[in-house]
Amino acid sequence: MTGPTLVAVAHGTRDPAGVATVEALLDLVRSLRPGLRVEVGYLDLVRPSLDETLAALRGEAVLVPLLLGAGYHVHTDIPTALATAPHLRASVAHALGPDPLLATALSARLAEAGWAGSPVVLAAAGSTNPAANADTARMATMLQAHLNAPVLPSYLCAGSPTPAEAITHLRTKGHTSVAIAGYLLAPGSFSRRASHSGATLTSAPLGTHAAVANLILHRYDETPKQATLSLGSPTPPQSPHL
Template identity: 55%
Template sequence: MLLAVAHGSRDAVSSAAIRGLIRRVRALRPEVEVQCCFLDRNLPPISEALSQLRGENPILVPLLLSTGYHVRVDIPAAVAAAGLPPSQVARALGPHPLLAEALAARLAETGASPEAPVVLAGAGSSDPTAVADTTRMAHLLARHLGRPVTPAHLSATGPTPHEAVAALRAAGHHDVAVATYLLAPGFFARRAATTEARWTSPPLAAHDAIARLILHRYDEALSFPCWTGGAGYLVRTGVGGSAATGRRWSR
């Protein structure tokens, strides 16, 4: 069983987008039971979902784009509180080439020039691991697009998308594109859309590549029993160990 763990939002449009994404995952793999829960603000909360699934041994797939505090601490803590083994937690979705595929498709939908420099607008985090993941995702997208991509953060760390776009325009790039590196619409997506960029792509949740990535993380979690330590808990990272430390623990 796959239990998708989303962040949660006050914005009803955001939770609706996540639920739409879950429907796509179910359609791609109807033989796998797929449920969804939330870390905050939406129902069901992760604690309730895990309590109801006691004895089912679900694989938890974080619907989060980087390995920040939620992935390293909050989700494993909820798993431990429910009495489940830590091996049930999959990797964060990003960075991954399928995200580059989805980001590029969303940019193409805006009609953005294939020569325009791109700013990758991530949510941002005070966790350096999450910031590093966004930078790695910018490199993957740049390779996919064949042009420069500047990582930017909507909270906690700089540069912001506004600053990154302004810097590119000051350097002589009149037309700049913003790739919105968020799963669902909401507060951060609206903020990303207020830069001086000529084109801004929508969030990613409705793209089939994201549904395929969720199933990939699920399959990966079933296949590779590897974890990294985080605040006393163990979090699966898959082959290669932790992006932050390079260490790996085996079952």
């Protein structure tokens, strides 16, 4: 094995399908980079916890958040976990989103759901951190350019508009068909909530799309060129949403 260990930092979910999706995604990452050690640590609800994963490692590690925006978990939970692992030489990658590779994956999931050119509502988890919600808005702009169709950002909690509100707005503009693009990594309560927002169709979460696996490796590769995340001045605590 060569290079620092890639530690994928996942949110965690009570939904077994969501956990299985994360594990399958990381198996794909391993297949794309034989010889790279890839471990996972969960922030909530699932073991191994991030603390447990870091405690078992030695040497160097790059933590790659499997999160689509830089909210509470990136700015608070991950630095807190790293502070308990002074034995590691560790750095933290950027969150996965926004990125053009995610636009590729989102458009593929829409096509699988039968999308045929209608306006799209990008349904993200949402955050009390305005910067994280701004990341979603930037992702909507990227997806709009990729699809050449209108795309509105929306938030399933801790932000507005909600997917249902965004759908209503588009329908008041005369669009009878509106699609939801699930801006979520894996199945769980948020994906179920998105599917009940009143859209004509809803795409599946990003899941094991190859573009997501490649993005994880890209975040890992670019991290040594960046400054290690400072543990001395964490962002003030906010509501623990993505």
